[in-house]
Amino acid sequence: MKALSILLLIFMILASLRALFCDTDPQDVAALQSLIKGWQNFPSSWEASNDPCGAQWDGIMCNNGRVISMRLSSINLQGTLSNSIGQFSELAYLDLSSNSGLSGPLPTSIGNLRQLTTLILAGCSFTGGIPEELGNLVQLSFLAMNSNRFTGRIPASIGLLNNLFWLDLSENQLSGPVPISSATSPGLDLLTHTKHFHFSGNQLTGNLNGLFSPSMRLEHILFDNNQLTGPIPAELGSITTLQILRLDNNKFTGAVPTNISNLVDLNVLNFAGNQLRGTMPDLSTLTKLNVVDLSNNSFDxxxxxxxxxxxxxxxxxxxxxxxxxxxxxxxxxxxxxxxxxxxxxxxxxxxxxxxxxxxxxxxxxxxxxxxxxxxxxxxxxxxxxxxxxxxxxxxxxxxxxxxxxxxxxxIISYTTSVTHCGSTSCSSDQSLDPANCGCAYPYMGRVFFRSPLFADLRNNEHFQLLEASLSTELGLQPGSVFLSDIHFTSDDYLQVQVRLFPSTGTSFNLSEITRIGFDLSNQTYKPPQGFGPYYFVADPYVHFAGADDGGKSQVSTGAVAGIAVACGLILIAVTSGAIFALLQKRRSRELSGQTNPFASWGIAKKDSGGAPQLKGARFFSFDELKNCTNNFAENNEIGSGGYGKVYKAILVGGTNVAIKRAEYGSKQGAVEFKNEIELLSRVHHKNLVSLIGFCYEQGEQMLVYEYVSNGTLRHNLQARGIYLDWKKRLRIALGSARGLAYLHELADPPIIHRDVKSTNILLDGNFKPKVADFGLSKLVADTEKGHISTQVKGTLGYLDPEYYMTQQLSEKSDVYSFGVVMLEILSGRLPISKGRYIVREFRMAINPNDHNYYGLQGIVDPAIHDAAHTAGFRRFVQLAMECVDESASRRPTMNSVVKEIEAMLHSEGLSSGSSSTVEFEHVGTASTSHLYSGQVATARSNSSSSTAEEPPRPELKHSEP
CATH class of the missing domain: 3.80.10.10 (Ribonuclease Inhibitor)
Known part of the structure; x- marks a missing residue:
C-alpha cells in the first residue's frame, strides 16, 4: 500500500512537471486529441508529443500557447470533423482543403471560432447543410467551401459577415433561392465589401432581384450553371467595379438591361444558355472586354x-x-x-x-x-x-x-517539354522532373481557371508564364513544374493538370505540402494576368519525405510509460535547479533588453544569429512609433500592399517619415528583414531611398524611411491627371540608372538589387527618382566569379530569363529588369498585360524603316508621340532592347546605361546634372497617391511560407486576389 502511494505521488509530480513545461493551452490539447480520434492519416508528429506548440506539430502554428492556425491541406486526412473544433477559441486560420476523405456534416460548433479569419474546406467531401452558425464568425474574411457535397439552402446568416471579401460556395448541391435581407433576416445583399461571389455549379433557384446595389464593390460574379430564373437585375449595371460576370446556363428571361454598358472595366461577359429575349445588347462602351458569349438565347x-x-x-x-x-x-x-x-x-x-x-x-x-x-x-x-x-x-x-x-x-494544347531528358523513364508512381530529369513523387492536382481572358491553347507563352509563376511564387526550383492535359471543360473553365516537384530529394515533406496547398487554396498564389479567378483541387499526397511506416510512432505506449517512470526521480531531483536557472535566465534577458535594443533580435528560432550591423540608421522602440502615428491611426495611413500598411509620421524634431509596418502574414524572415536594414543603412546616394531606422520589438517588423511624397513611377505612368513628357521621363530613367550603377560599382562590396521594377522607383517632391525595397538584394561577395548561385527571387515580368534558367545571379540581372522599366517608360504599359509580355511586343513591333514611330505607333504612350521621330527616342528604344537581351553578356553595364541616357539629354539640349529641379504638370483635379500604396508584394518564392531561414510566424494572412 505504501509503495502504491509512492508511485501515485511520482505520477502526480510528473503530471505537474508536464503542466509546468507544456507550451500549449490544455483546452487546445484536448481539442486536438479529440480530432485525432475521428481522423486517419493525421501527421505522425502528432503522436510524438502531447505538446502541439512546444513540439511544433506539423500543420499547427501557435501564439502564446494557443493554436492560431491549422494548415492541413492535401495530406490524405480521412474521417469526420469533431464537435471539438469549436474549442479552438483563438484559431484564426483553418485549412482542410483537398482532403477528399473528410466527409460527414460540418459541426455547428464551428460557429464558436470567433477569431477565425480564414476558413478553407475546398475539395473535401462534406455533406449536409451549411450551418447557420457561420454567421457568428464576424472576423471571417476568406470563406471557401467549394467542391464538396453540401446540400440545402445558403445560410442567410452569411450576410452578417461584414469583413468577407472572398465567398466561394461553388460546385456543391445547394438549392433554393439566394437569401436577400428583410426586416427579420439578413441576406447576401449586405455584403457590400465582398469582392468575389462564386456560386457556380449548384442547383440554386429563384431570381436575383434585390441582391445587388451600387454600394457593392464586387469584381467577380459567378452564378453559372444553376437554375436561376427571372430577369437579369438592372442593379448589376451600377457595380462599376465588375471585371467578370457569368450568368450562363440558367433560365434567365427578358431583355438584357441597357445599363450593362456602364460596366467599363468588364473583361468577361457570359450570358449563354438562357432564355433572354429582345434586342442584342450594345457592348460598344465595354472597351476592356476580352471574352463575350451570348449564345443560345432568343434575341431578336x-x-x-x-x-x-x-x-x-x-x-x-x-x-x-x-x-x-x-x-x-x-x-x-x-x-x-x-x-x-x-x-x-x-x-x-x-x-x-x-x-x-x-x-x-x-x-x-x-x-x-x-x-x-x-x-x-x-x-x-x-x-x-x-x-x-x-x-x-x-x-x-x-x-x-x-x-x-x-x-x-x-486542338493540341500545350504540354511542358521534357525532350531534354532523353529517354529517361520512371516507375508508375513517380514522374519525370523537368528541372533535373530525375524521378520524384510530385504534388499533383488540377487548377480550374473559371474565366480566362484568352482562348488559344496553343500559345506557349501563356503557359510558360504559368510554369514560371508557379515555381517562383511557390518557392520551388526553377523549371520544376509540369503542365499537361490543358483543355476547356464543358462549363468553359480552363482545366490544367499540374505536377510540382520537390527542390531536393524525391519527396516533399509534410510542411512543404501544407504550405503549398495553403498558398494555392488561399489565393496567395497569383497566376499571370489573363488567367482569371481559379480554384485548386489537389490529389492527396502520401509519399512524404522521412515518413515512417503507416505514419505512426515507433515507440509503444508501454515503453513511453516505463521511460517516464524511470526518469521521474531524476526529473524531481533537478526540478528545483531547472526552475531557478530558468528564472535567472529570464531575468537576465529582461535586464539585457532594457539596455540593449537588439536583445530581441535572436529570440526566434532559425534566425540569422545576430543583430544587424548598422551604419547611420537607428533603432526605434515600438512605443516611439506608436506615439508618432497616434497608435497607427487610419488618418495617418498613406498606403497598403502585400507587405502591410504604411503610415506617415513626424518624428520628434519635425522629420517627416514613412513607417512601413509588416502584417503578421506578410513578415519577412529575420534574414531578409536584417538584410534590408543592413543594406539600406550602408548605402547613401541621392537616387536611393534613405533608411532612417527600424523597429524589431514586440513581434513587430517596421522600417522607417525618408518620406517620398510623389508616389511610384508605375503610379505616375498610369494615373490620370499626371503628365510626364519625354524629357521628364529621360530624367527619371537617368536618376534610377545612377542609383543602380552606384549599387553595382561604388558600393563596397557591390550590391545586386534583384527586384528592380517601376513600383520600386519612388519620386520625391521634385520627381527625382529614388530606388527602394532592398529586401531581396544580394552582396556580390565573389567578384572574380562574376555571379552568385542563388535561389531565384524577383517579380514576374522583370525577371532575367538567364537568371531564371541558370540560377546564376549577376549585375546584368538588374540590367534586364531596368530594361523592362525603360519599356514601361516608353509605353506606359505593365510588363505583362492580358497574357502579353512587353519585351516580346516591342521585339515584334520595331521597324527600323518607319522613320516616324520606329514601328511603335501602337505601343508607345500617346503622351510622348511627339518625341517618337527624334534620334534620342530611337536610341532609348535601342538601349532598352540591349538591356533585355536574352544573353547577359550582350547587355550593357548600368554605368554604360547612365552615360547613354546622359548623352540623350545633352542631345535634347538639357542638363543631366543632379541640380535640376523638374516641375511636373498636373492636369485636372486628380491627386497623386503616395507611392508606398503601390503594389508592395512581389513574387518572392518564400513570400508566404516559413522556410529554413525564417522563424515560425505567429500568424498567417492571405493576400487579396
Missing amino acids: PSAIPTWMLTLKTLASVAIASGGLYGQIPNRIFTLPGLQQVILSNNAFNGTLNMTGNITQQLQRVILLNNRIVAAKITQSYNGILVLVGNPVCLDPEFSSSHFCSIQQDS
Missing part, C-alpha cells in the same frame, strides 16, 4: 452587331444560335487580339471573306450550320475553320476541303 433577329467589329480587346466572341443573318464582315477577322469566333447555327449567307490582313492570333472560327454559299480563305491562315452544314460544302470544288470536316476541330 439582327445583323452582326457593330461592337463585334470595333472592340479591339476581344479575344473570344461567341453568339451561336443568336438569330444573326447577313454576310459576315471581313473586318471581324482583322481585330488585333481576336483568337476565337463561334457563330454556329445562325443565318449568315453570301461569301465568307477571310482574306487580307487576317490577325495572326486567330486560331479558331466555327461557323457550323449557316447559309454560306462561297468562301475565300487566305493561304496564310493556318487555324481551325469549320464550315460543316453550309451550302459551300456541297460545292464539288470545295467539299473536299478540310474546312468541311468536323474532325479538324481538335
Whole structure:
C-alpha cells in the first residue's frame, strides 16, 4: 500500500512537471486529441508529443500557447470533423482543403471560432447543410467551401459577415433561392465589401432581384450553371467595379438591361444558355472586354452587331444560335487580339471573306450550320475553320476541303517539354522532373481557371508564364513544374493538370505540402494576368519525405510509460535547479533588453544569429512609433500592399517619415528583414531611398524611411491627371540608372538589387527618382566569379530569363529588369498585360524603316508621340532592347546605361546634372497617391511560407486576389 502511494505521488509530480513545461493551452490539447480520434492519416508528429506548440506539430502554428492556425491541406486526412473544433477559441486560420476523405456534416460548433479569419474546406467531401452558425464568425474574411457535397439552402446568416471579401460556395448541391435581407433576416445583399461571389455549379433557384446595389464593390460574379430564373437585375449595371460576370446556363428571361454598358472595366461577359429575349445588347462602351458569349438565347433577329467589329480587346466572341443573318464582315477577322469566333447555327449567307490582313492570333472560327454559299480563305491562315452544314460544302470544288470536316476541330494544347531528358523513364508512381530529369513523387492536382481572358491553347507563352509563376511564387526550383492535359471543360473553365516537384530529394515533406496547398487554396498564389479567378483541387499526397511506416510512432505506449517512470526521480531531483536557472535566465534577458535594443533580435528560432550591423540608421522602440502615428491611426495611413500598411509620421524634431509596418502574414524572415536594414543603412546616394531606422520589438517588423511624397513611377505612368513628357521621363530613367550603377560599382562590396521594377522607383517632391525595397538584394561577395548561385527571387515580368534558367545571379540581372522599366517608360504599359509580355511586343513591333514611330505607333504612350521621330527616342528604344537581351553578356553595364541616357539629354539640349529641379504638370483635379500604396508584394518564392531561414510566424494572412 505504501509503495502504491509512492508511485501515485511520482505520477502526480510528473503530471505537474508536464503542466509546468507544456507550451500549449490544455483546452487546445484536448481539442486536438479529440480530432485525432475521428481522423486517419493525421501527421505522425502528432503522436510524438502531447505538446502541439512546444513540439511544433506539423500543420499547427501557435501564439502564446494557443493554436492560431491549422494548415492541413492535401495530406490524405480521412474521417469526420469533431464537435471539438469549436474549442479552438483563438484559431484564426483553418485549412482542410483537398482532403477528399473528410466527409460527414460540418459541426455547428464551428460557429464558436470567433477569431477565425480564414476558413478553407475546398475539395473535401462534406455533406449536409451549411450551418447557420457561420454567421457568428464576424472576423471571417476568406470563406471557401467549394467542391464538396453540401446540400440545402445558403445560410442567410452569411450576410452578417461584414469583413468577407472572398465567398466561394461553388460546385456543391445547394438549392433554393439566394437569401436577400428583410426586416427579420439578413441576406447576401449586405455584403457590400465582398469582392468575389462564386456560386457556380449548384442547383440554386429563384431570381436575383434585390441582391445587388451600387454600394457593392464586387469584381467577380459567378452564378453559372444553376437554375436561376427571372430577369437579369438592372442593379448589376451600377457595380462599376465588375471585371467578370457569368450568368450562363440558367433560365434567365427578358431583355438584357441597357445599363450593362456602364460596366467599363468588364473583361468577361457570359450570358449563354438562357432564355433572354429582345434586342442584342450594345457592348460598344465595354472597351476592356476580352471574352463575350451570348449564345443560345432568343434575341431578336439582327445583323452582326457593330461592337463585334470595333472592340479591339476581344479575344473570344461567341453568339451561336443568336438569330444573326447577313454576310459576315471581313473586318471581324482583322481585330488585333481576336483568337476565337463561334457563330454556329445562325443565318449568315453570301461569301465568307477571310482574306487580307487576317490577325495572326486567330486560331479558331466555327461557323457550323449557316447559309454560306462561297468562301475565300487566305493561304496564310493556318487555324481551325469549320464550315460543316453550309451550302459551300456541297460545292464539288470545295467539299473536299478540310474546312468541311468536323474532325479538324481538335486542338493540341500545350504540354511542358521534357525532350531534354532523353529517354529517361520512371516507375508508375513517380514522374519525370523537368528541372533535373530525375524521378520524384510530385504534388499533383488540377487548377480550374473559371474565366480566362484568352482562348488559344496553343500559345506557349501563356503557359510558360504559368510554369514560371508557379515555381517562383511557390518557392520551388526553377523549371520544376509540369503542365499537361490543358483543355476547356464543358462549363468553359480552363482545366490544367499540374505536377510540382520537390527542390531536393524525391519527396516533399509534410510542411512543404501544407504550405503549398495553403498558398494555392488561399489565393496567395497569383497566376499571370489573363488567367482569371481559379480554384485548386489537389490529389492527396502520401509519399512524404522521412515518413515512417503507416505514419505512426515507433515507440509503444508501454515503453513511453516505463521511460517516464524511470526518469521521474531524476526529473524531481533537478526540478528545483531547472526552475531557478530558468528564472535567472529570464531575468537576465529582461535586464539585457532594457539596455540593449537588439536583445530581441535572436529570440526566434532559425534566425540569422545576430543583430544587424548598422551604419547611420537607428533603432526605434515600438512605443516611439506608436506615439508618432497616434497608435497607427487610419488618418495617418498613406498606403497598403502585400507587405502591410504604411503610415506617415513626424518624428520628434519635425522629420517627416514613412513607417512601413509588416502584417503578421506578410513578415519577412529575420534574414531578409536584417538584410534590408543592413543594406539600406550602408548605402547613401541621392537616387536611393534613405533608411532612417527600424523597429524589431514586440513581434513587430517596421522600417522607417525618408518620406517620398510623389508616389511610384508605375503610379505616375498610369494615373490620370499626371503628365510626364519625354524629357521628364529621360530624367527619371537617368536618376534610377545612377542609383543602380552606384549599387553595382561604388558600393563596397557591390550590391545586386534583384527586384528592380517601376513600383520600386519612388519620386520625391521634385520627381527625382529614388530606388527602394532592398529586401531581396544580394552582396556580390565573389567578384572574380562574376555571379552568385542563388535561389531565384524577383517579380514576374522583370525577371532575367538567364537568371531564371541558370540560377546564376549577376549585375546584368538588374540590367534586364531596368530594361523592362525603360519599356514601361516608353509605353506606359505593365510588363505583362492580358497574357502579353512587353519585351516580346516591342521585339515584334520595331521597324527600323518607319522613320516616324520606329514601328511603335501602337505601343508607345500617346503622351510622348511627339518625341517618337527624334534620334534620342530611337536610341532609348535601342538601349532598352540591349538591356533585355536574352544573353547577359550582350547587355550593357548600368554605368554604360547612365552615360547613354546622359548623352540623350545633352542631345535634347538639357542638363543631366543632379541640380535640376523638374516641375511636373498636373492636369485636372486628380491627386497623386503616395507611392508606398503601390503594389508592395512581389513574387518572392518564400513570400508566404516559413522556410529554413525564417522563424515560425505567429500568424498567417492571405493576400487579396
